[in-house]
Amino acid sequence: MRLDFNLPEDVEEVKQKARKFAIEEFNDKTASRHDLEELYPYELRKKAFEAGLVRIDNPWGVLLTMEEFCRVDPGLGLSILASVFGSELLLLYGTDEQRQKYMEPVLNGSKISAVAVTEPGAGSDVAGISSKLEKSDDGFLLDGQKMFITNGTITDFFYVLARTSPPPSKEKRHHGMSVAIVDRYWPGVSVNKLKGKLGMRATDTAEIKFEGVKVPNENIIGEIGKGFYYIMTFFNISRVYVAAQSVGIAQGALDELLNYVKNSGSNEESLQFILAESASKLEAARLLTYKAASLVFQFNPDPALTSMAKYFSAEVANSVTESALEYMGQKGLLSRLERLYRDSKITEIWEGTSEIEKLVIARTLIKRAMQGDQIA
Amino acid sequence: MQLLKQVVEEFSVKEIDPVALKIEREGVTQGILNSLAEKGFLGALAPVEYGGAGLDERGYLVLLEVLAKHSPSVGMYVLLQNSLFISPILRYGTKELAQEIVPGIASGKSSGTIANYLLSGGKISIEGSSLSGTSDLVPNSSAQMCLVLAKSGNDSQLVLVDGGFSIVSDSRKLGFRGLRYSTVSFEGAKAKSILLSGGGEREVQNLYNDSSSHVSAMALGMSEAALDMAVSYAKDRQAFDAHLIEFQPIAFSIARLVSEFNVYEKYLYGISSVKEGMMLKELVLEFSRRASRASLQVHGGYGYIEDSGVERFYRDTMALELLTGNRISDMSELSKELLGGESAKY
Numbered sequence: 047m048r049l050d051f052n053l054p055e056d057v058e059e060v061k062q063k064a065r066k067f068a069i070e071e072f073n074d075k076t077a078s079r080h081d082l083e084e085l086y087p088y089e090l091r092k093k094a095f096e097a098g099l100v101r102i103d104n105p106w107g108v109l110l111t112m113e114e115f116c117r118v119d120p121g122l123g124l125s126i127l128a129s130v131f132g133s134e135l136l137l138l139y140g141t142d143e144q145r146q147k148y149m150e151p152v153l154n155g156s157k158i159s160a161v162a163v164t165e166p167g168a169g170s171d172v173a174g175i176s177s178k179l180e181k182s183d184d185g186f187l188l189d190g191q192k193m194f195i196t197n198g199t200i201t202d203f204f205y206v207l208a209r210t211s212p213p214p215s216k217e218k219r220h221h222g223m224s225v226a227i228v229d230r231y232w233p234g235v236s237v238n239k240l241k242g243k244l245g246m247r248a249t250d251t252a253e254i255k256f257e258g259v260k261v262p263n264e265n266i267i268g269e270i271g272k273g274f275y276y277i278m279t280f281f282n283i284s285r286v287y288v289a290a291q292s293v294g295i296a297q298g299a300l301d302e303l304l305n306y307v308k309n310s311g312s313n314e315e316s317l318q319f320i321l322a323e324s325a326s327k328l329e330a331a332r333l334l335t336y337k338a339a340s341l342v343f344q345f346n347p348d349p350a351l352t353s354m355a356k357y358f359s360a361e362v363a364n365s366v367t368e369s370a371l372e373y374m375g376q377k378g379l380l381s382r383l384e385r386l387y388r389d390s391k392i393t394e395i396w397e398g399t400s401e402i403e404k405l406v407i408a409r410t411l412i413k414r415a416m417q418g419d420q421i422a
Numbered sequence: 423m424q425l426l427k428q429v430v431e432e433f434s435v436k437e438i439d440p441v442a443l444k445i446e447r448e449g450v451t452q453g454i455l456n457s458l459a460e461k462g463f464l465g466a467l468a469p470v471e472y473g474g475a476g477l478d479e480r481g482y483l484v485l486l487e488v489l490a491k492h493s494p495s496v497g498m499y500v501l502l503q504n505s506l507f508i509s510p511i512l513r514y515g516t517k518e519l520a521q522e523i524v525p526g527i528a529s530g531k532s533s534g535t536i537a538n539y540l541l542s543g544g545k546i547s548i549e550g551s552s553l554s555g556t557s558d559l560v561p562n563s564s565a566q567m568c569l570v571l572a573k574s575g576n577d578s579q580l581v582l583v584d585g586g587f588s589i590v591s592d593s594r595k596l597g598f599r600g601l602r603y604s605t606v607s608f609e610g611a612k613a614k615s616i617l618l619s620g621g622g623e624r625e626v627q628n629l630y631n632d633s634s635s636h637v638s639a640m641a642l643g644m645s646e647a648a649l650d651m652a653v654s655y656a657k658d659r660q661a662f663d664a665h666l667i668e669f670q671p672i673a674f675s676i677a678r679l680v681s682e683f684n685v686y687e688k689y690l691y692g693i694s695s696v697k698e699g700m701m702l703k704e705l706v707l708e709f710s711r712r713a714s715r716a717s718l719q720v721h722g723g724y725g726y727i728e729d730s731g732v733e734r735f736y737r738d739t740m741a742l743e744l745l746t747g748n749r750i751s752d753m754s755e756l757s758k759e760l761l762g763g764e765s766a767k768y
Binding site: 078082164167168169170171174193194216240241242243244245314315316317364368371372373375376377378379380384387388391392394395396399400401404 | 541542543558559593594596660661662663671672711715718719722723726727728729733736737740741743744745748749750753768
């Protein structure tokens with residue numbers, strides 16, 4: 047057998063196209079302005095859609111676009127690509143009507159979606175949420191609060207995880223949750239933009255309040271009570287995209303460092319070692335990410351591998367930006383590395399903190415060992 | 423020393439804490455400068471006859487550590503005035519110059535800064551007493567006075583400039599956002615006084631080496647604040663029906679960091695040579711970044727927002743290293759100090 051590490055031609059094409067787009071559109075002036083003023087890049091998003099760069103029907107294309115966008119500017123890149131956030135939920139579990147009404151306008155760029163899971167009192171512990179969907183005469187009533195929601199104020203609707211019944215027992219606390227599609231403009235929905243983020247400042251982040259929001263039956267996704275599993279399956283997909291963000295950020299930092307060495311003629315060996323170590327870590331993170339993505343895209347995800355890719359790549363993004371900045375000194379501070387350093391941190395937090403990823407990895411491995419399976 | 427620590431702590435709680443976030447957004451205010459001056463903190467290292475507090479080295483470390491814990495920007499401002507402005511003026515300037523300049527700094531009526539191309543890579547040169555060129559990332563750039571390391575033929579001079587320089591553009595700020603950083607033009611500026619007519623580079627490097635313990639005190643103050651916040655958040659926040667502190671990975675990580683902090687802090691107050699300061703700085707700069715990153719991680723999304731006061735330590739600890747030194751030259755200096763002049767050449 048032969049392991050082929052080359053990207054298929056069509057994916058390679060998308061990658062080149064994304065690279066070209068990012069270099070042309072995410073110049074330092076634009077990126078700095080959106081970062082400083084915390085502006086969402088509406089125009090760039092439109093352009094990226096027109097260029098055909100946001101197509102979740104081509105997951106490898108999106109993955110490589112994520113990498114190439116974040117390589118140049120994570121805040122802008124993510125803002126654009128996350129505008130379809132959550133679409134996989136409908137792709138996997140939605141009805142034709144739901145897909146037509148909600149997913150299609152998002153995929154053609156005319157609408158924006160958001161996923162609302164995290165709450166003020168429950169982040170990593172998803173089953174600890176307290177938002178409630180209570181049965182009413184003609185559907186459900188939604189009450190609760192969500193926190194740190196990407197696209198929160200610019201979205202057209204939310205995929206909301208909420209409790210439809212109390213947990214049956216302490217052990218089964220992940221039972222009894224459901225996912226509902228909730229229009230941003232329905233009565234009872236209020237949003238508040240969170241300002242002053244450390245990084246990824248072009249992205250829109252908000253806290254959301256749902257107060258007695260009427261949700262019709264047809265807006266529940268899939269089966270009642272299975273929301274936790276749907277969200278976990280979705281995270282299994284979105285986490286490989288976060289891994290790709292990290293790979294892109296690390297590559298961007300390495301680009302800056304290489305550029306610095308090239309232009310300054312520095313040939314100190316300490317700097318060369320940093321370069322070598324960074325490049326090695328980056329390559330390992332990339333291979334891990336592509337392997338995890340390959341399984342996800344074949345509808346055969348390995349949660350342990352996905353979590354490894356997410357956790358490891360995030361760590362690599364953080365350590366590579368840190369050492370690049372440290373070794374470039376004030377030259378680094380004056381370059382976009384300053385931004386990359388701030389942008390990299392979130393990769394260890396969102397879509398499951400590194401701590402959660404480690405638990406997923408360990409528990410998956412232990413479970414397999416107990417079942418006597420071979421550990422891959 | 424305990425008494426001084428208490429005084430600075432009380433001062434910080436009363437004067438700095440209520441405006442700490444405002445300082446980050448709007449800068450170190452004149453009000454804060456006045457209260458710092460009143461306590462003698464702006465001229466901490468200056469002798470009493472120059473209007474200073476005449477603190478000894480250890481007292482100065484206490485001051486920096488506590489200030490940095492409450493507001494890294496304020497700590498940085500005090501470090502800049504003392505370690506990098508008053509100190510070199512006292513060391514290289516005449517008595518008359520010190521008498522003229524230092525009281526104004528100590529009283530907060532005037533302020534100083536330093537433009538050092540060894541860090542920023544800008545190009546400033548001097549001919550006679552006329553300066554030319556620009557320097558990037560000059561901290562506290564609205565200061566009236568600036569010490570300038572300037573090239574003079576094959577040599578370098580350290581000169582004092584009083585006005586006559588101008589801000590070209592403001593720089594982005596990774597850290598210490600309460601201070602202004604700018605690209606400053608020295609075109610047409612005149613040296614008021616030439617402190618060193620040759621060998622400026624070596625002496626400026628020495629100045630930064632000498633301030634290693636000061637930088638370490640700042641790093642430790644910030645680490646302490648970040649870790650205090652991590653501990654109280656981990657004791658308060660619940661997930662999976664338990665407090666975060668109950669989970670081994672979090673407890674182990676914080677316990678190790680707190681241990682390191684205590685060991686380093688003890689060492690800080692026993693420092694008796696420049697070499698020891700340099701050794702500690704090498705360890706605590708990295709440590710403070712690790713501690714602040716861990717604190718942010720414990721806080722999750724909440725630590726990511728400026729209002730939490732957590733994420734600034736993540737930025738400020740990195741900025742501390744970049745603004746007070748250069749990784750490769752600092753390590754080369756340390757290697758030569760510990761291993762001899764032949765070391766770390768390539």
